[in-house]
Amino acid sequence: xxxxxxxxxxxxxxxxxxxxxxxxxxxxxxxxxxxxxxxxxxxxxxxxxxxxxxxxxxxxxxxxxxxxxxxxxxxxxxxxxxxxxxxxxxxxxxxxxxxxxxxxxxxxxxxxxxxxxxxxxxxxxxxxxxxxxxxxxxxxxxxxxxxxxxxxxxxxxxxxxxxxxxxxxxxxxxxxxxx
Numbered sequence: 001x002x003x004x005x006x007x008x009x010x011x012x013x014x015x016x017x018x019x020x021x022x023x024x025x026x027x028x029x030x031x032x033x034x035x036x037x038x039x040x041x042x043x044x045x046x047x048x049x050x051x052x053x054x055x056x057x058x059x060x061x062x063x064x065x066x067x068x069x070x071x072x073x074x075x076x077x078x079x080x081x082x083x084x085x086x087x088x089x090x091x092x093x094x095x096x097x098x099x100x101x102x103x104x105x106x107x108x109x110x111x112x113x114x115x116x117x118x119x120x121x122x123x124x125x126x127x128x129x130x131x132x133x134x135x136x137x138x139x140x141x142x143x144x145x146x147x148x149x150x151x152x153x154x155x156x157x158x159x160x161x162x163x164x165x166x167x168x169x170x171x172x173x174x175x176x177x178x179x
Contacts (some may be wrong), residue, residue: 024055024056024057024058025055025056025057025058025062025064025069025072026057026058026059027057027058027059027062027064027072027074028059028074029059029060029061029062029074029076030061030062030074030075030076030077030116030119031076031077031078032076032077032078032116033059033060033061033062033074033075033076033116034060034061034076035061035075035076035116037115037116037143037144038060038061038075038076038116038118038143040142040143041075041118041139041140041142041143042061042063042075042139044138044139044142045063045073045136045139046135046136046139048065049065049066049070049071049127049131049132049135049136050065050066050070050071050127050128050131050132050135052065052066052067052070052071052127053065053066053067055067055069061074061075061076062074062075070122070123070126070127071120071121071122071127071132072120072121072122073118073119073120073136074118074119075116075118075143076116076117076118077110077116077117077118077119078117079110079111079112079113079114079115079116079117080096080110080112080117083096085097085098086098087112087149087150088133088149089148089149090130090133090134090137091133091134091137091138091141092137092141092145093111093114093133093137093140093141093145094111094112094113094145094148094149095109095110095111095112095133096109096110096111096112096149097109097129098110105123105124105125106121106122106123106124107121107122107123107124107129108120108121109122109129109132109133111140111143112147112148112149113145113146113147113148113149114140114143114144114145114146115143115146116143118136118140118143120132120133120136
């Protein structure tokens with residue numbers, strides 16, 4: 001019987017010790033993290049991203065991969081407005097890419113034309129943006145798109161005296177475009 005008691009005590013201690021190996025990631029939630037539109041995206045997130053495992057976080061609408069975290073995601077950030085920043089389309093999702101001037105290796109990718117918006121932070125020296133965006137676009141696409149980025153080729157179609165918009169609405173179901 002003492003052997004069984006030792007096992008009963010050892011199993012919870014082992015579980016506690018293993019849980020301590022990957023501590024909870026403490027992330028600040030985005031302002032609109034409780035938006036119900038985040039839920040379908042959050043449950044569609046991959047268990048692995050760029051060969052990094054998904055970790056448990058302590059805030060709603062957040063995710064992190066790697067130990068230490070290589071990629072951090074927050075759903076519910078403020079949607080970006082028209083911008084001159086680089087905007088790329090990956091698997092049907094438009095992403096606005098920015099760099100932190102104080103930390104040039106840190107990149108932020110924010111979904112464009114989706115509300116609420118999703119923000120991804122990652123170190124471009126450790127994880128390729130092409131990998132991150134390709135692997136997260138399927139989940140980000142669960143939030144409906146209402147606007148698209150305007151490409152350089154589109155801007156050449158505008159009269160030269162008209163201000164250059166940096167976004168374009170999606171066509172409505174009737175085939176026309178919204179103003």
